[in-house]
Amino acid sequence: MRTLTNPREWTIDGAWHGEQGEAGIRLSGIERKDMADGKLRALLFGWHKASWYGAEVEELRLGADLYLRLSPLLAIDYLSAPAPVRLMRIIWTPRLAVLMRIASMLREALLSGWYEPDWANWSEERRAWSLAIPDEREELAGLWEGLLQQAAEHGDADVHRWLGDAIEEIIEGDEEAGKHWRSIAASAGEGVLRRKGADESEWLVAIGFKKDMLPFRVALQLAEPAEGRSWRLLPALQSREGGDWMQLEADAPGTGAAPALPEEWEPFLAPKLEKEEAKWAAVLAHLEERPGAIRKTLAEQEAWSFLEHDSIALLEAGVPVLLPAWWEAVRSRKLRLRAKLKSSVGSAAQSLFGLDQIVQFDWKLALGDVQLTEGEFLRMAEENKRLFQVGNEWVHLDPQDVAEIRQWMKRVGKRSGLTFRDVLEMHLRGGAELDLGAEDTHSLRAEVELNEHLTAWLEQLQHVSKLPLVDPPSWFRGELRPYQQQGVSWLLFLRRFGFGGILADDMGLGKTIQFMAYLAAVKEREDGANGPSLLICPTSVIGNWEKEIARFAPSLRTVLHYGGKRPKGEELEEAVRDADLVITSYSLAQLDEEELARVHWNALCLDEAQNIKNVYTKQSGAIRRLKSRHRIALTGTPMENRLTELWSIYDFVNPGYLGSLHDFRRAVVAPIERSRDKEMIDGLQRWVKPFMLRRVKKDPLIQLSLPDKIESKSYMTLTTEQGTLYENIVSDLMEKLDKLDAMQRRGLILSSLTKLKQLCDHPSLLLKEADDAAWDVERSGKMARLLEMCEEIAAEGERCLIFTQYVEMGERIQKMLQEGLGMPVPYLHGGVPKVKRDEMIAGFQSEEEPRCAFVLSLKAGGTGLNLTAANHVFHFDRWWNPAVENQATDRAFRIGQTKQVQVHKFITLGTLEEKIDEMIDSKQALSEQVVSGSENWITELSTDELRELFALREGWLKG
Numbered sequence: 001m002r003t004l005t006n007p008r009e010w011t012i013d014g015a016w017h018g019e020q021g022e023a024g025i026r027l028s029g030i031e032r033k034d035m036a037d038g039k040l041r042a043l044l045f046g047w048h049k050a051s052w053y054g055a056e057v058e059e060l061r062l063g064a065d066l067y068l069r070l071s072p073l074l075a076i077d078y079l080s081a082p083a084p085v086r087l088m089r090i091i092w093t094p095r096l097a098v099l100m101r102i103a104s105m106l107r108e109a110l111l112s113g114w115y116e117p118d119w120a121n122w123s124e125e126r127r128a129w130s131l132a133i134p135d136e137r138e139e140l141a142g143l144w145e146g147l148l149q150q151a152a153e154h155g156d157a158d159v160h161r162w163l164g165d166a167i168e169e170i171i172e173g174d175e176e177a178g179k180h181w182r183s184i185a186a187s188a189g190e191g192v193l194r195r196k197g198a199d200e201s202e203w204l205v206a207i208g209f210k211k212d213m214l215p216f217r218v219a220l221q222l223a224e225p226a227e228g229r230s231w232r233l234l235p236a237l238q239s240r241e242g243g244d245w246m247q248l249e250a251d252a253p254g255t256g257a258a259p260a261l262p263e264e265w266e267p268f269l270a271p272k273l274e275k276e277e278a279k280w281a282a283v284l285a286h287l288e289e290r291p292g293a294i295r296k297t298l299a300e301q302e303a304w305s306f307l308e309h310d311s312i313a314l315l316e317a318g319v320p321v322l323l324p325a326w327w328e329a330v331r332s333r334k335l336r337l338r339a340k341l342k343s344s345v346g347s348a349a350q351s352l353f354g355l356d357q358i359v360q361f362d363w364k365l366a367l368g369d370v371q372l373t374e375g376e377f378l379r380m381a382e383e384n385k386r387l388f389q390v391g392n393e394w395v396h397l398d399p400q401d402v403a404e405i406r407q408w409m410k411r412v413g414k415r416s417g418l419t420f421r422d423v424l425e426m427h428l429r430g431g432a433e434l435d436l437g438a439e440d441t442h443s444l445r446a447e448v449e450l451n452e453h454l455t456a457w458l459e460q461l462q463h464v465s466k467l468p469l470v471d472p473p474s475w476f477r478g479e480l481r482p483y484q485q486q487g488v489s490w491l492l493f494l495r496r497f498g499f500g501g502i503l504a505d506d507m508g509l510g511k512t513i514q515f516m517a518y519l520a521a522v523k524e525r526e527d528g529a530n531g532p533s534l535l536i537c538p539t540s541v542i543g544n545w546e547k548e549i550a551r552f553a554p555s556l557r558t559v560l561h562y563g564g565k566r567p568k569g570e571e572l573e574e575a576v577r578d579a580d581l582v583i584t585s586y587s588l589a590q591l592d593e594e595e596l597a598r599v600h601w602n603a604l605c606l607d608e609a610q611n612i613k614n615v616y617t618k619q620s621g622a623i624r625r626l627k628s629r630h631r632i633a634l635t636g637t638p639m640e641n642r643l644t645e646l647w648s649i650y651d652f653v654n655p656g657y658l659g660s661l662h663d664f665r666r667a668v669v670a671p672i673e674r675s676r677d678k679e680m681i682d683g684l685q686r687w688v689k690p691f692m693l694r695r696v697k698k699d700p701l702i703q704l705s706l707p708d709k710i711e712s713k714s715y716m717t718l719t720t721e722q723g724t725l726y727e728n729i730v731s732d733l734m735e736k737l738d739k740l741d742a743m744q745r746r747g748l749i750l751s752s753l754t755k756l757k758q759l760c761d762h763p764s765l766l767l768k769e770a771d772d773a774a775w776d777v778e779r780s781g782k783m784a785r786l787l788e789m790c791e792e793i794a795a796e797g798e799r800c801l802i803f804t805q806y807v808e809m810g811e812r813i814q815k816m817l818q819e820g821l822g823m824p825v826p827y828l829h830g831g832v833p834k835v836k837r838d839e840m841i842a843g844f845q846s847e848e849e850p851r852c853a854f855v856l857s858l859k860a861g862g863t864g865l866n867l868t869a870a871n872h873v874f875h876f877d878r879w880w881n882p883a884v885e886n887q888a889t890d891r892a893f894r895i896g897q898t899k900q901v902q903v904h905k906f907i908t909l910g911t912l913e914e915k916i917d918e919m920i921d922s923k924q925a926l927s928e929q930v931v932s933g934s935e936n937w938i939t940e941l942s943t944d945e946l947r948e949l950f951a952l953r954e955g956w957l958k959g
Contacts, residue, residue: 009089010043014079014096016156017069023165025075025099026060027068041068044090047083050074072165073173076110079103095154102147105140106163109133110170115163129164215240216265218276219320221247222298222306224394231303233280233287233296235273236322237261245322276319283317284310304386304396307331330396365405381406421657423454428686457497461690464490472517473524478552480517483695483702487514490693491632492521495603500631500653502609504694507636507792508710508872508902509702512545515605515634516553522603523556523580530602530629532559532579537607539585540785543909544715545607546583556580561588561596568595586611586619593622604628608788609635612652613645615661624652637795638692643669646688654691697900709889711903713917714789716781718908722763723952726911729755730950737943746939749946753912753938756950760908761809761877775812782876782906786813787820789904793872794821794852798899799844800872802855803888805879807831810855813876823850829857845869858888867891871899876906880916912950 011030017023029040045054058069070078080103084090092100109115114132121128133141151159221236236245239262246261261269278292287294287302287310298306308331311321365372370393372380381402387394450458460466464486472480472488480488487503491514494501503511519533537545542562549558559576561567561584567575572595576582589596604626606612612620631653639646644665650658658664672680695702718726733752737745758765762780769775777783786802793800804810807829814827826840843849844867854867858879870892879885885905892901907913941949 009091011091011093012044012096013093014099015154016099016151016159016162018158018161018165022069023161024072025070025079027070027096028065030093040066043088044068044082044084045078048078049083050077071169072162073169075099076103076106076162076166080107095156098147098150098154099156099159102151102159102162105131105144105147106166109163110166115167118164127164127168128161129167130160131163214268214272215262216268216272217320218272219245219322220276220280220314221245221322222303222311222324223247224324231298231300231306233294233298233306235276237265279317279319280314283313283319300385300387307387324394326394330394377405421654423450424458424657424690425659425687428683428690458690460493461490464693467493470521472520475555476517476520476553478513478517480513481510484510484514484517487511487693487695488517488521491515491518494691495522495630498630499691500633502633502635502638502649502653502692504633504635504638504692506694506696506796507789508712508900509695509697511634511636512548512607513552515607515632516549516556518632519556519581519603520553526602532576532599532601533581533603533605534596534599534601534626534628535581535583535605535607536586536589536623537583538611538785538788539587540716540781540788541607541714542583542585543717544713547713547715547909549581558583560584561592566592568592569598572596573598586623589626590619590622593625596626601626601628603630603632605632605634606652607634609633609649609652610637610645613648615644615648615651620648624655636792638694643672643684650688650691657691658687709901709903711905713905713907714785715907715909715914716785718760718910718952719763719779719781721779722759725759725763725766726756726952729759730947730952733950734943734947737946749939752950756912757877758806758809760911760913761804761806762812765806765809765812772815775816777816782908783813783816785906786874786876787816789872789874790817790821790853794823798872799851799870800853800874801867801870801888801892802853802874802876803858803885804855804876805858806877807857809876810857814855817853817855821852823852825851825853825855827855828860830860832860841867856888856891858884868897871897871901873901873903874906875904878905878907878913878917880920882920910952915949 012027013030014025014027017026027040027044041054041057041059045057048054056074060067060069079096079100082090082100109131114134115129116132118128118130121130131141131144133144148160151157217238217240219236219238221234223232223234225231234247236247238245274292277294281288281292281294284294287298289295307323307327311323314321365374365377384399386399387396467486467489469485470489470492471485472478487505491501491503503514505511505514515535522530522533535545542560546558546560549556557578557580559579559582561572561576561582566572566588572592576599584592584596606623612623614620633649633653635649638649644661647658647661647664647669651661659667668680668684671677672684729752733748736748740748755766760782762775762783763769764774764779767774777787790800802810802813804813810827810829814825817825824843826844828837828840832840840854844851844854847869851869854870873889873892875885875888889901889903905917907917938946938949
């Protein structure tokens with residue numbers, strides 16, 4: 001082994017490697033190939049800032065040999081001025097010394113711009129560049145050739161590509177340089193022209209590297225045929241300074257005599273045209289008439305091929321092309337089917353009755369502003385042409401479009417027309433994709449053109465203010481507000497034409513009274529000839545409905561299908577035969593599906609229709625299978641989470657209107673949830689709007705027609721458990737009353753009163769049960785209804801106050817709502833310190849805090865608070881003192897409140913709660929002054945009066 005005499009002396013070799021993607025210089029240390037990794041890099045690049053002192057230099061180990069790989073650009077920078085550590089003596093091998101001199105020349109060339117595209121080696125696969133040394137530096141040209149020769153002798157034969165690889169590195173790494181050179185590269189698809197004999201000078205002009213010195217430009221123009229003529233390819237000229245293009249041939253369409261060309265063009269014209277035609281022939285080999293010349297006349301199919309394909313090939317080859325001005329618009333026009341409804345559809349002579357009604361139409365086809373009849377289209381299709389002139393307009397027919405439309409017409413032609421559902425979807429969504437079956441791969445759309453009758457009909461349906469108003473019968477005791485009368489008129493309008501509807505007004509705007517007025521109008525107009533209607537609602541509001549009907553529409557004969565003794569089978573048919581309305585619950589609609597299906601209902605209405613939002617439940621399926629003439633859904637939240645919930649309710653009111661669930665998911669839900677595409681969302685809104693009427697309290701027109709405070713009563717029924725306990729308390733009271741002195745009697749009455757009020761709230765409140773499981777919501781109609789209403793309020797982004805007399809009841813309401821709503825629910829009672837109390841109020845009033853409900857004890861929260869963030873007030877249990885309740889309500893209804901305040905008073909049917917409420921309202925038993933004082937007046941009642949007041953009315957127990 002040779003011993004190194006001078007450890008500070010290094011001999012460095014280098015070689016060019018030109019593999020694509022790996023091009024560059026590889027440096028290695030002679031006789032020191034086994035050195036430690038990083039050592040050579042640290043020594044050679046210790047002072048080279050451009051490579052971050054070697055950090056950007058790649059180190060390779062091939063077997064036992066260690067190499068440093070320099071990219072082409074980095075190699076030029078380093079080898080033209082090496083920067084090793086200063087204590088080392090570096091000896092460059094002769095081979096590397098040649099590469100260093102080449103690097104110096106390349107650096108000067110790059111900085112001076114002495115380079116140009118390499119005509120001989122440029123291809124569509126790889127760009128190539130060569131030195132372009134200026135004439136005044138001709139000595140450098142000889143030096144360059146000599147260096148290339150020396151490099152070849154050392155084994156670096158392809159080092160001439162070093163310059164091109166360095167430029168490519170600049171293009172890749174410098175954004176501005178890359179943008180400029182990529183535009184040149186795009187123009188340099190000139191491989192075809194070079195192989196066909198074009199010269200280098202023209203190629204450099206074509207790619208913008210040299211300036212064209214001719215006074216004019218030449219383009220190939222496709223001229224559309226005049227009458228009786230063919231399509232033609234003509235040369236056209238334009239001054240280098242711009243201006244109009246001039247056709248050279250005198251008989252070109254619209255030209256008349258040949259144009260007079262400037263005299264200075266004449267010497268260049270013939271040679272230039274000859275060269276240009278050679279280029280055209282090189283690209284358009286299929287149109288070559290003789291060597292270097294193309295045919296000037298084209299058949300229709302050839303003209304279309306030139307427009308669609310050949311013109312692009314010419315442009316890519318750098319040849320200017322002039323096409324008819326209409327082509328870009330025509331080629332992008334999509335053929336559209338348009339069903340033009342016959343003028344009689346929707347008229348008095350041909351009324352519509354439901355979504356499945358078949359309507360007659362004529363097919364037309366539209367391309368831009370051009371409309372074709374079915375016959376005209378079929379005749380054109382038979383000619384198998386792509387370009388037609390219809391009047392002054394050109395039309396382009398795509399063969400695939402033609403085939404698919406003919407297939408569509410063949411399929412639809414087997415039917416007698418379109419269904420009205422098809423018509424509505426096509427009109428409201430701006431068209432519908434053609435259903436071509438399993439082989440459907442295209443996206444053609446069909447549109448519909450409504451006639452005068454249906455345009456007017458749809459205008460009324462979409463704008464309820466344009467509907468003729470219907471007055472409820474004189475025996476209807478409610479007074480409808482203007483928007484409520486519009487709602488009733490809308491429901492009757494839908495009924496007349498056989499369509500169901502969703503009344504989706506905000507909570508508190510009176511969906512209940514609107515449906516009652518609708519039933520009253522139906523009874524008045526149809527004289528009960530169509531049998532009973534069916535109302536399905538949550539168990540917690542059954543009693544509320546019966547009370548409201550008795551109040552506003554007592555002439556409606558109402559049957560409650562509820563409880564353990566409800567009629568079944570034939571008995572049900574007999575029981576409802578003379579009824580106007582049958583009321584039942586969602587759970588019973590499923591359990592008694594067989595019985596309820598025996599009746600063809602006049603109207604079928606779902607209250608809180610979001611209960612069928614899941615189409616797959618047995619309950620939803622049972623309700624959908626019921627037969628009825630008219631279907632109505634009442635809901636304040638038609639869609640709580642997903643678009644499929646909207647589909648479910650629509651499929652109840654108008655089965656099939658939104659198509660199948662599978663198609664709805666594919667065509668609507670998936671695209672909207674994926675991209676939130678505004679156009680698709682707008683199309684869906686237009687589609688659903690005609691059969692949904694939604695008014696919100698924020699609407700200015702609604703605000704004007706409402707009082708500042710709306711009071712309503714919500715009626716609940718006792719569960720069987722509550723009813724049993726209730727009767728035991730009353731029985732025990734009645735048994736002891738006459739055995740006690742006056743003081744004991746008063747004490748027993750008041751304690752029994754408290755027990756009954758607690759029992760109406762929840763059995764666990766009376767029984768002092770602490771276990772969470774015992775406080776099940778389903779044991780109390782009030783608890784269940786409160787949760788439902790608060791969920792709806794939260795969904796609307798509103799807030800509410802909930803008042804109760806009992807601290808433990810407040811705690812349980814707080815716990816239930818926090819779990820059900822998923823947000824904090826404060827509870828203010830007498831034991832809350834002032835600091836904590838202030839924090840609660842500030843948090844609830846803040847719009848930044850996620851809040852919906854605030855629970856308060858009536859005594860602690862009934863006065864002195866400002867809680868205007870709430871616009872709903874619940875009186876969970878009654879104080880039976882209107883003044884005290886109004887004071888509590890005024891926590892929200894006071895100066896600073898900008899919304900309408902809705903007051904909800906909970907009353908348990910059949911109990912003393914209902915009876916005392918009736919007494920307060922009617923003032924028949926006691927004067928207002930007595931009633932409003934306290935509850936002590938109850939203790940002064942006689943035993944018979946107490947029995948009447950406390951006794952549980954039959955028929956109000958939850959089954």
